[in-house]
Amino acid sequence: MGKSLLFVVLGLLGACQLAPEHIRPALPTEAGYPTEYSIDQVGSQAAHQLNWHEVFVDPKLEVLVETALVNNRDMQVAVLRIDEARAAYRIQHASRLPSVSGTAGAQRGRTSIAASGVNAGVAESYTAGFAIPAFELDFWGRVHNLSESALRNYLATVEAARAFQLSLARDVALTYLATLEAEERIALAERTVQARSDQLRIAHRRLDAGVTSELEFRQAETLLTQAQAEMAGLRLTHAQTNNLLTVLIGGPLGDDLPMPHALANQVGVSALSAGLPSNLLESRPDIRASEESLIAARANIGAARAAFFPSIQLTGNTGYASTELDALIGEDGRAWTFGPSINLPIFDFGRRRASLDVAKAREHIAVARYEQTVQTAFREVADALAGRRYLAAQVAAQERGVVAQRRLSELAQKRYSEGVVRYLEVLDAERSLFAAEQALLQVRRIEAGNHVALYIALGGNPPKVQ
Numbered sequence: 001m002g003k004s005l006l007f008v009v010l011g012l013l014g015a016c017q018l019a020p021e022h023i024r025p026a027l028p029t030e031a032g033y034p035t036e037y038s039i040d041q042v043g044s045q046a047a048h049q050l051n052w053h054e055v056f057v058d059p060k061l062e063v064l065v066e067t068a069l070v071n072n073r074d075m076q077v078a079v080l081r082i083d084e085a086r087a088a089y090r091i092q093h094a095s096r097l098p099s100v101s102g103t104a105g106a107q108r109g110r111t112s113i114a115a116s117g118v119n120a121g122v123a124e125s126y127t128a129g130f131a132i133p134a135f136e137l138d139f140w141g142r143v144h145n146l147s148e149s150a151l152r153n154y155l156a157t158v159e160a161a162r163a164f165q166l167s168l169a170r171d172v173a174l175t176y177l178a179t180l181e182a183e184e185r186i187a188l189a190e191r192t193v194q195a196r197s198d199q200l201r202i203a204h205r206r207l208d209a210g211v212t213s214e215l216e217f218r219q220a221e222t223l224l225t226q227a228q229a230e231m232a233g234l235r236l237t238h239a240q241t242n243n244l245l246t247v248l249i250g251g252p253l254g255d256d257l258p259m260p261h262a263l264a265n266q267v268g269v270s271a272l273s274a275g276l277p278s279n280l281l282e283s284r285p286d287i288r289a290s291e292e293s294l295i296a297a298r299a300n301i302g303a304a305r306a307a308f309f310p311s312i313q314l315t316g317n318t319g320y321a322s323t324e325l326d327a328l329i330g331e332d333g334r335a336w337t338f339g340p341s342i343n344l345p346i347f348d349f350g351r352r353r354a355s356l357d358v359a360k361a362r363e364h365i366a367v368a369r370y371e372q373t374v375q376t377a378f379r380e381v382a383d384a385l386a387g388r389r390y391l392a393a394q395v396a397a398q399e400r401g402v403v404a405q406r407r408l409s410e411l412a413q414k415r416y417s418e419g420v421v422r423y424l425e426v427l428d429a430e431r432s433l434f435a436a437e438q439a440l441l442q443v444r445r446i447e448a449g450n451h452v453a454l455y456i457a458l459g460g461n462p463p464k465v466q
Helices: 002-013 059-071 073-094 142-208 214-249 277-283 285-306 351-417 423-457
Strands: 101-111 121-137 311-322 334-343
Touching: 059 073, 059 142, 059 214, 073 142, 142 214, 142 285, 142 423, 214 423, 277 285, 277 351, 285 351, 351 423
Parallel strands: none
Antiparallel strands: 101 121, 121 311, 311 334
16 A cells, blocks of 8 residues: 555656646737826835825725725625635645545345355345545646646636725725715805805895896896706715715715815825836736636646546555454454556547637637736726826816916906996806816816826725724
8 A cells, every 4th residue: 555655646746737838928018108108206106015095195085995895795705706716726626635534334134045055144244444535646637737727716816806905995986086076066066156146136136226237137147046056966966976985885984984185185195106017917916817817727728638648546445344243343354455447538529629629718718818907907007197197287277277267257346346347247257267166176086086096007005904
């Protein structure tokens, strides 16, 4: 038995490797990001080296993301899939080693005279020992490759869960920023409605006094109703984004959340290093998950190729056998059996060839999905880098536009009170000012959201769950 065990070990160690060598596909993108907006800022850092709170300073946002990572139902499914894949790998890995089982049996029966040639009697037999069921000698690496495939699928599931963490953190952050935008725009609309209500009362008094016409009064009324309609739409948007946020965090929003920061103060560290597209291969968990799936597909090719070669299985048992229970254990009752069996494939109507073709096709699919994942990551980073450069300029321009529009509105009001212009000019100036202020809040939300997108696209880290 000792020599047989040695042969088994040597057979396992000397198994052939029929799976294709894993070579990472060539980068299906440019070597660098577009130069006009990818120049790193001085003192910039890689996203994966920064913690979430170093980049996003809003304490309420951090609490919401932490809550989502624990309570979100899709996140729970992703974590449970890790457990499922781990168990599947353990099952497959166990097949690389022989299983041992204890056996015991007892038989009692009567033999006839015709069958035994002697007088009929009662026969008894007892057995006890250990058995090794059919164990495959993995000369061609079939079992090894199946185990490798299960391991890579498990690792891919782990990386996919991390990728989902980042995706969930991004969705929570963007929804939260949309909620903040709606709240600030509602506050602006409420102030505008209040101011225009005051203007309408003044216009009504002037109409009663005969100082102004009904046309100007109706124009002031129109200005008020436009602001009221805008406020109602913003409140609807705020309710819908809150509902979405509730689903993302996995439950109702608490009442004891920290006070939020304003939209203009959402960004902490802004100098994130873009690096090179090749850096994404290590920093992005979705790319790592795709690569693990590709390795698994190549291991399956090795298993499919091994099916063309003979398979050798060993069976054996050792123990005791006796016709008397009292004499079961002892040197006289010792018994053992050991024997190999070989299965040589001859003709199966092309089944093994078709299985190999399936495995190769799945490898090609895995390569395409890997390249697609890399290209998507490249585009996400490039888009966010473009946003980092141009959105800041857009916000600054919009701020200057609001200042100019506010001054224009003040001048229009003054000229109208002096009787120089008609109220229509005031109406246009007020409407343009309100639109410019709303647009400023919107572009600030877009800039903050772009910062979130850049951090996630570069493979940043979600908040640590306590």
